[in-house]
Amino acid sequence: xxxxxxxxxxxxxxxxxxxxxxxxxxxxxxxxxxxxxxxxxxxxxxxxxxxxxxxxxxxxxxxxxxxxxxxxxxxxxxxxxxxxxxxxxxxxxxxxxxxxxxxxxxxxxxxxxxxxxxxxxxxxxxxxxxxxxxxxxxxxxxxxxxxxxxxxxxxxxxxxxxxxxxxxxxxxxxxxxxxxxxxxxxxxxxxxxxxxxxxxxxxxxxxxxxxxxxxxxxxxxxxxxxxxxxxxxxxxxxxxxxxxxxxxxxxxxxxxxxxxxxxxxxxxxxxxxxxxxxxxxxxxxxxxxxxxxxxxxxxxxxxxxxxxxxxxxxxxxxxxxxxxxxxxxxxxxxxxxxxxxxxxxxxxxxxxxxxxxxxxxxxxxxxxxxxxxxxxxxxxxxxxxxxxxxxxxxxxxxxxxxxxxxxxxxxxxxxxxxxxxxxxxxxxxxxxxxxxxxxxxxxxxxxxxxxxxxxxxxxxxxxxxxxxxxxxxxxxxxxxxxxxxxxxxxxxxxxxxxxxxxxxxxxxxxxx
Ligand SMILES: Cc1cc2nc3c(=O)[nH]c(=O)nc-3n(C[C@H](O)[C@H](O)[C@H](O)COP(=O)(O)OP(=O)(O)OC[C@H]3O[C@@H](n4cnc5c(N)ncnc54)[C@H](O)[C@@H]3O)c2cc1C
Numbered sequence: 001x002x003x004x005x006x007x008x009x010x011x012x013x014x015x016x017x018x019x020x021x022x023x024x025x026x027x028x029x030x031x032x033x034x035x036x037x038x039x040x041x042x043x044x045x046x047x048x049x050x051x052x053x054x055x056x057x058x059x060x061x062x063x064x065x066x067x068x069x070x071x072x073x074x075x076x077x078x079x080x081x082x083x084x085x086x087x088x089x090x091x092x093x094x095x096x097x098x099x100x101x102x103x104x105x106x107x108x109x110x111x112x113x114x115x116x117x118x119x120x121x122x123x124x125x126x127x128x129x130x131x132x133x134x135x136x137x138x139x140x141x142x143x144x145x146x147x148x149x150x151x152x153x154x155x156x157x158x159x160x161x162x163x164x165x166x167x168x169x170x171x172x173x174x175x176x177x178x179x180x181x182x183x184x185x186x187x188x189x190x191x192x193x194x195x196x197x198x199x200x201x202x203x204x205x206x207x208x209x210x211x212x213x214x215x216x217x218x219x220x221x222x223x224x225x226x227x228x229x230x231x232x233x234x235x236x237x238x239x240x241x242x243x244x245x246x247x248x249x250x251x252x253x254x255x256x257x258x259x260x261x262x263x264x265x266x267x268x269x270x271x272x273x274x275x276x277x278x279x280x281x282x283x284x285x286x287x288x289x290x291x292x293x294x295x296x297x298x299x300x301x302x303x304x305x306x307x308x309x310x311x312x313x314x315x316x317x318x319x320x321x322x323x324x325x326x327x328x329x330x331x332x333x334x335x336x337x338x339x340x341x342x343x344x345x346x347x348x349x350x351x352x353x354x355x356x357x358x359x360x361x362x363x364x365x366x367x368x369x370x371x372x373x374x375x376x377x378x379x380x381x382x383x384x385x386x387x388x389x390x391x392x393x394x395x396x397x398x399x400x401x402x403x404x405x406x407x408x409x410x411x412x413x414x415x416x417x418x419x420x421x422x423x424x425x426x427x428x429x430x431x432x433x434x435x436x437x438x439x440x441x442x443x444x445x446x447x448x449x450x451x452x453x454x455x456x457x458x459x460x461x462x463x464x465x466x467x468x469x470x471x472x473x474x475x476x477x478x479x480x481x482x483x484x485x486x487x488x489x490x491x492x493x494x495x496x497x498x499x500x501x502x503x504x505x506x507x508x509x510x511x512x
Pocket of ligand 1: 120121175176180181182186187236240466467507
């Protein structure tokens with residue numbers, strides 16, 4: 001079986017952006033630019049920024065209608081909803097260029113957005129209508145050291161794993177091929193090996209960051225320690241990160257398992273997930289999974305899949321013993337390398353519109369199964385939505401994964417106690433813009449309703465992970481209040497002009 005048959009993807013037609021034909025001079029002169037849904041006027045501040053950028057950087061600036069504009073504003077985005085029409089795109093080739101651009105953007109008071117791998121899936125999180133898009137794709141160099149790797153924000157995780165394979169080492173990053181390094185690392189980072197090494201953010205030893213006034217700072221445990229802490233989960237609230245230095249670990253081989261189950265065995269599947277979340281060993285074998293349930297509202301067919309990865313070569317992989325007991329329609333175990341495994345787990349861009357929604361709870365398998373049943377019944381209610389592609393995803397949070405931050409002398413902004421948790425996420429794909437509001441309302445109401453039942457039962461956690469959240473969710477409400485206050489103080493210290501709250505408003509913002 002090909003992994004792509006299991007991964008939550010849909011063979012949709014790519015969306016063709018029919019946008020813009022404004023030239024550099026037209027944008028600079030204050031023209032309207034055409035977008036797929038109408039026209040928009042470029043503001044004085046945006047004209048100021050685009051004009052100054054092109055004067056200073058020439059070929060690193062792209063205007064609507066020019067070659068590569070569509071590649072930067074459409075083809076680089078995972079979700080069709082994220083395609084927007086910036087007045088100009090800046091593609092810096094050095095950190096100094098990012099610093100120069102931030103000075104210009106700040107002095108012009110122009111709205112802007114920043115894109116790394118382009119996987120955050122809602123409009124405005126990583127793209128912008130009318131403003132400046134800072135696209136980091138050209139900052140894609142890396143340097144491998146003995147037990148760290150320096151990576152630019154233009155790389156995706158497959159490229160990082162590939163760079164490390166000749167050295168028999170692995171970093172803690174994304175589980176699918178084309179997810180970007182920067183977005184995932186700045187929000188936390190669920191990887192297969194969280195149970196042993198913590199989250200991607202816990203494995204960053206240094207951030208090179210350009211602040212809103214164009215100053216370049218290197219934040220480490222010893223230097224700018226407050227900013228170093230705030231970047232561990234603080235998302236895009238502090239600056240543009242131009243280099244991450246990540247810890248690496250000796251992982252020459254991994255053992256993988258692909259398992260699928262029919263609906264009869266969903267209670268056992270969910271129970272095995274809950275038991276896995278509770279495992280709390282002092283020195284665990286690194287292992288984790290992607291766990292997904294798919295339901296087709298037309299055929300009424302449901303199936304669950306486990307994509308598991310464990311460090312080392314051990315067939316069958318010992319850490320999935322609970323799953324191996326469940327009768328499976330397919331079970332394939334293999335010994336391979338991290339880059340070969342992740343090469344197969346593509347998440348192609350521009351396939352569909354997607355709404356994420358999730359909540360977190362204590363791992364209670366009976367309740368989780370009832371959430372599955374409620375979700376399936378609710379999916380039937382929207383079965384007429386064109387191109388509907390609903391999946392339910394489970395992500396475990398093990399106590400050992402949280403203990404890493406508690407014991408490394410740094411911590412992170414999540415501030416979670418080392419107790420087992422389970423994230424239940426609805427990922428809903430659909431085809432047409434006219435269904436955007438309907439799918440969002442459906443997903444939100446269902447999620448909030450089921451969470452309120454968990455709150456009544458005392459099973460709910462208020463933790464919200466930015467990578468699994470819908471745009472209607474506020475992850476900062478789930479962080480300890482003292483952490484949020486400290487994050488705000490650090491933001492004030494490093495971004496006096498409010499560049500990353502006023503001018504870059506997309507993504508998950510800290511608020512005031
Ligand atoms: C198919 C799919 C699979 C996923 N799988 C996983 C997974 O296995 N594990 C996991 O933890 N998450 C996963 N996610 C969530 C993912 O981590 C987030 O969407 C993440 O933001 C993607 O990173 P990116 O660089 O591609 O993001 P982008 O969309 O480029 O950026 C995300 C946010 O970060 C900001 N940003 C980007 N680069 C920088 C920078 N250099 N400095 C400052 N801000 C910046 C952007 O402005 C934006 O607000 C998945 C998402 C999808 C759609």
